[in-house]
Amino acid sequence: MPMYSEKVMDHFMNPRNVGEIKDADGIGEEGNPVCGDMMTFYIKVKDNRLEDVKFQTFGCGAAVAVSSMVSEMAKGKTLEEAVKITPSLVAQELEGLPKNKYHCSNLGAQALRRAIRDYAQKKGITIEGLEEKGEEHEEGEEND
Amino acid sequence: MGNAKPERRVYLDYVATTPVLPDVLEAMLPYFRDVYGNPQSLHYWGDAAREAMEKAREQVAVLIGSSPEEIIFTSSGSEANNVAIKGLAQGQSGKGKHIIVSAVEHFSVLHAARTLEKAGFELTVVPVDKYGFVDPDEIAKNIRKDTILVSVMHANGEVGTIQPIAEIGKIAKEAEVLFHTDAVASAGNIPVDVDKLGVDALSLAGNEFYGPKGSAALWVRKKVRLMPLMDGGVQEGGRRPGTENVPAIVGMGEAAELAVKDMPSRTGKFSQLRDRLINGLLSAIDHTILTGHPTQRLPHHASFCIEFIEGEAMLLMLNSQGIAVSSGSACTSRALKASHVLIAMGIPHEIAQGSLLFSLGVDNNEADIDYVLEKLPPIVDRLRQMSPLYAKFVKEKRG
Numbered sequence: 001m002p003m004y005s006e007k008v009m010d011h012f013m014n015p016r017n018v019g020e021i022k023d024a025d026g027i028g029e030e031g032n033p034v035c036g037d038m039m040t041f042y043i044k045v046k047d048n049r050l051e052d053v054k055f056q057t058f059g060c061g062a063a064v065a066v067s068s069m070v071s072e073m074a075k076g077k078t079l080e081e082a083v084k085i086t087p088s089l090v091a092q093e094l095e096g097l098p099k100n101k102y103h104c105s106n107l108g109a110q111a112l113r114r115a116i117r118d119y120a121q122k123k124g125i126t127i128e129g130l131e132e133k134g135e136e137h138e139e140g141e142e143n144d
Numbered sequence: 145m146g147n148a149k150p151e152r153r154v155y156l157d158y159v160a161t162t163p164v165l166p167d168v169l170e171a172m173l174p175y176f177r178d179v180y181g182n183p184q185s186l187h188y189w190g191d192a193a194r195e196a197m198e199k200a201r202e203q204v205a206v207l208i209g210s211s212p213e214e215i216i217f218t219s220s221g222s223e224a225n226n227v228a229i230k231g232l233a234q235g236q237s238g239k240g241k242h243i244i245v246s247a248v249e250h251f252s253v254l255h256a257a258r259t260l261e262k263a264g265f266e267l268t269v270v271p272v273d274k275y276g277f278v279d280p281d282e283i284a285k286n287i288r289k290d291t292i293l294v295s296v297m298h299a300n301g302e303v304g305t306i307q308p309i310a311e312i313g314k315i316a317k318e319a320e321v322l323f324h325t326d327a328v329a330s331a332g333n334i335p336v337d338v339d340k341l342g343v344d345a346l347s348l349a350g351n352e353f354y355g356p357k358g359s360a361a362l363w364v365r366k367k368v369r370l371m372p373l374m375d376g377g378v379q380e381g382g383r384r385p386g387t388e389n390v391p392a393i394v395g396m397g398e399a400a401e402l403a404v405k406d407m408p409s410r411t412g413k414f415s416q417l418r419d420r421l422i423n424g425l426l427s428a429i430d431h432t433i434l435t436g437h438p439t440q441r442l443p444h445h446a447s448f449c450i451e452f453i454e455g456e457a458m459l460l461m462l463n464s465q466g467i468a469v470s471s472g473s474a475c476t477s478r479a480l481k482a483s484h485v486l487i488a489m490g491i492p493h494e495i496a497q498g499s500l501l502f503s504l505g506v507d508n509n510e511a512d513i514d515y516v517l518e519k520l521p522p523i524v525d526r527l528r529q530m531s532p533l534y535a536k537f538v539k540e541k542r543g
Contacts, residue, residue, distance in 0.1 A: 004460075012457070013464065018530050033494030033533065036454060036474035036482070040532040056532035058497075060456035060475030064530065105475070 004061055005095040011065035016072050019054045026122070028114025030107040037063040037105050041071070041115040050074050050082055053112070062097055062105035069094050070108035079116055083129045085109045150466025154512045157468045158352075158444060158505035159301045159329060164395065165354040165506070171398035172356065175391040183388050184379065193390050200397025204361055207400040208327075208346060209337035216362045216380045217393050221328035221349035222252035224362035227373050227384065228324045228345045229256035232293050233265060235369035236322060240290030242266045246278045246297065246307075247488035253295050253326050254484075266290075275437040276305035276489050280312045287319045294323045298341070299330035302472050302485040302501060303436030304445030306330065313342020322368065328352055328360075332403040333442060334411070344368050350396030353403045354506070358389055359396035414444040414504045417513050421446045421502060424517040429524050435486060435499070447501040449491060452534035453527040455499045461523040467516055472499035494533065 002009070021042035031038040037059030044052035053074045055067040069090050074082045087106040091097045097106060113130070120127050155163075164172075175196060181189025183197050198212070205212040218224045233243055245257045247269050254269075261267040270282045278296050287294070294316050299306045309325050316323035324345040327336050331346070332353025338346055345368065350359030364370050364383075376385025403410075426432055431451040450458065455471025462469055470476070472483025474497060486496040502516070528534040 009460075012460065015530065020535060029532070033497060034474075034482075036497050038532060040535075056530060056535055058452070058494075058531045058533045059454050060473070061460045063454075063475075064457060101475075 003098055004065070005097075007093075007095040008062060008065040008097065011068040011094065012061040015057075015064050015068035017054050017068065017075070018056070020056060021052060021054050024054075024115075026115040026117075026119030028111045028116070028118055030111035030114060031059070031063075033058060035104055036060060037107060039063065039067050039107055039111040041067075041108070041111040043074075043112070043115045043119060045079065045119055048080075049076060049078050051076075055108070055111070060101070060105055062101040063107070065094055066090055066097075066106050066108040067111070070112050074112055079119075079127045080129060083113055083116055083127060085112065150464065152512075152515050153466040153468075154515055155468045155507065156502040156504060156512070156516070157470050159501070159503035160470055161351045161357060162354045162505055163507070164356050165399065165402060167402060168354055168356070168395045168398045172391040172395040175394050179390070183390060184377070193388075196394050197388055197390055200393045200400075203397035203400045204348075205363075207336065207404055208331060208348065208363055209339055210363050211366070214363050214366055216364060216384050217388060217396075218360045218362055218384055219358055219389065221326070221347055221352070221360045222250075223373075224347035224349070224360050225250065225252035225326050225328070226256045227362050227370070228326075228347055228364070229253055229293070229295060230260060230373060231370040231383070232322055232324060232345060232364075232368070233260050234371040236292035237265075240288075240292045242268070242288050242291040244268045244270060244283060244286050244291060244294045246270050246272060246295075248272050248276050248278075248300050248303075248305075248485045249295065249297055250301070250326055250328065253297070257295070272488050274489055275440070276300055276303045276435075276485065277437065277440075278307055278312065280308055280315055283312050284315045284319075287315070287321055291319070291321050294321055296323075296325060297329070298325045298327040298336065298346075299334065299442050299445075300436065300485060301329035301445075302483055302499075303447050303489070304441035305436040306334070306440050306442065309341045309343065316344075317342055329442065332400065333407075333444060335407070338363060338365070345370075350392065350399050353399050355396040355399030356392050359392035359399075361396070410506065411443045414508075417504050417508055417510065418443060418446050420510065421504075421513045421516065424513065425520065428517055428521045433491075433495070435489070435491070435501075442503075444504040445501070446503075447499070449486070449495045450498040450500060450524055451495055452498070452531045452537060453524060454497045457527050458498075458500055458520075458523055461526070462516075462520065465519045465523075467519060470501045470503075472501065473497045 024042040053071040057067040181193040183194040201212040331348035435447045455473030456475040474482045482496040
């Protein structure tokens, strides 16, 4: 039985929105190569909406699929809507992730949130829901 | 890429397990169907099963240059290692409590030693160099009056490095300390002779040399005291109770005999294919390191770290092209930790994540290697184009 769902494999083999936005409005990094996964999200904002989202990911199949899914979910959303994307929503959209991958690889939503925070700080604006802890990736959890 | 059926299927994961050779399977079948007796039984069926088992014991003994009566059949290499480490340590606990193992041992040795440590034994884990070599002097330096056991693996399954076991054997003998070697990755693949290696105990597994899974053995030199892990009957001299797995044992015996006969031709073929893979891969993909020693390595083993990308991602993409390999990256391990072997060799975590290991076997040919050399570089390229580490590297290089 394959470890990953068909949806995960599809997003891993054919990731959407890979790359860098040269003049990004916000950049967010999450993870580190020690735990195996690292993601960078780039966003372009127009009229309070994510006009473009791109990512770069170092990591396993799940990490790539999560990044791709997050980028797809976020694109076109308002900033307030985008910060509501949580790791569990991402996992749900991917039709599940292996249990042991859930914490280590499911960092896309946090990376996106960091990019949005970067944008908010630059602009000096507040975004509803941005600072809520929600189910953020806990520091150090990847070392378990 | 994706769901299409691959052009070719290439198995390059023989260190994970080998297939069972047709002759081995044929040898095993009667012991499921006809000769199904319990070897401990004193009737016709028991006699026939016992006879087959004793023949297999001789075949395995020939493979490692030992006496047949010193072979204890077990269910896996891990079991053999556990029986060796725990059984030998407990058998000598009257003499002392200190054990020495290397940092690159298989977990069935390393964790068994840790378990003993929790039970009051003292453990020294000796380091390795960048090739994964244990320095024999390091063993000598760490042997104390109360040292009762040294365990250093013969060859490492992750990086292929073959350890200087004979040298360590001399040191252990001089110090009158028992010496065990985990030869699971090496036995049946390179010459193993217990006397030349100077060991007192040695583990091996049939499914590393075309025997079935569930076939393995521990060899323990005569008169060495070993406490059994399990209590039970008289099987294997009481050192490993439980009804013997006769078909598996017969299969391991047959595989051992074939290994003795075919080792020179297999080694010649494998090392040629291995070098084709190593040279081809290193020249096709930049920022790639060969892990383990370039020459002192298993003939059927080639292992690498490919920088800026992660092993599981490569493994999955290779799988979609029909190529089966392993990786020591954190993401491929259930514990989500990078290979302790690569880390012990001083390879930084982010590079260890790019671990990829290929192991060759009897079904491989040059076309298989060329297929890998054709399919892997574009996969690496694709993943690097996705990688923030590669993007950073490229930017820094440009200045």
